[in-house]
Amino acid sequence: MAPKEILLITGNTNKIADFNAILIPAGIIVRNRAVDVPEIQGSIEEISIAKCRKAAEIIGGPVVIDDTALCFNAMGGLPGPYIKAFLEALGPKSLHLLLAGFSDKSAQAVATVGYCQGPGHEPILFQGRIDGTIVPARGNMQYGWQTCFEYGETGQTLAEMPDDEKHKMSHLGIALRKLVSWLNRSDDRVTDTT
Ligand SMILES: O=c1[nH]c(=O)c2ncn([C@@H]3O[C@H](COP(=O)(O)OP(=O)(O)OP(=O)(O)O)[C@@H](O)[C@H]3O)c2[nH]1
Numbered sequence: 420m421a422p423k424e425i426l427l428i429t430g431n432t433n434k435i436a437d438f439n440a441i442l443i444p445a446g447i448i449v450r451n452r453a454v455d456v457p458e459i460q461g462s463i464e465e466i467s468i469a470k471c472r473k474a475a476e477i478i479g480g481p482v483v484i485d486d487t488a489l490c491f492n493a494m495g496g497l498p499g500p501y502i503k504a505f506l507e508a509l510g511p512k513s514l515h516l517l518l519a520g521f522s523d524k525s526a527q528a529v530a531t532v533g534y535c536q537g538p539g540h541e542p543i544l545f546q547g548r549i550d551g552t553i554v555p556a557r558g559n560m561q562y563g564w565q566t567c568f569e570y571g572e573t574g575q576t577l578a579e580m581p582d583d584e585k586h587k588m589s590h591l592g593i594a595l596r597k598l599v600s601w602l603n604r605s606d607d608r609v610t611d612t613t
């Protein structure tokens with residue numbers, strides 16, 4: 420089968436690295452444009468659809484985007500898609516303090532990957548959700564909130580897991596495997612590099 424490529428619209432270099440780590444073994448080439456696409460307020464899905472549609476308009480062709488949310492169950496799903504603002508304000512070391520007044524520390528990490536064929540086309544979403552617990556930061560601090568998210572019953576934060584193990588179960592891994600299945604069934608919607 421000819422290799423396929425996607426154009427990932429993001430300025431987040433860690434996200435690009437994660438896409439590559441997950442998609443290269445699946446035979447997908449990841450190209451990138453670092454465009455800052457405006458993010459509206461709304462549900463996770465509304466934000467992802469608007470971001471994907473806007474990215475396709477800016478690029479004028481097929482695009483892939485991801486919008487990642489961290490949802491605290493005690494807070495009705497917040498910060499959710501607004502986690503970036505909380506992370507920037509508090510830093511990963513203080514994020515767990517948001518739940519100091521709650522006994523329920525459970526949370527979900529949600530990756531919502533969007534594909535849009537081009538301007539005027541309806542985006543398609545592929546979502547991965549995993550359950551975990553918000554804890555004081557542990558592990559590699561270089562990226563996002565993953566030091567604060569202990570996955571399932573593993574006793575490990577995402578930042579304490581080896582990358583290959585993390586990509587097998589992560590919110591993004593789940594979402595991207597759904598994208599890969601869809602790309603493999605939709606040969607006419609992706610760009611062949613040959
Ligand atoms: O520990 C993490 N593990 C992840 O898997 C992950 N994915 C995203 N993030 C962070 O969560 C916020 C989401 O915002 P986000 O999805 O809008 O990304 P972003 O604004 O950085 O880039 P863009 O793709 O929108 O251009 C941003 O602070 C990201 O740095 C992650 N942190």
Ligand SMILES: [Mg+2]
Nearest residue numbers: 458486487503
């Ligand atoms: Mg963003």
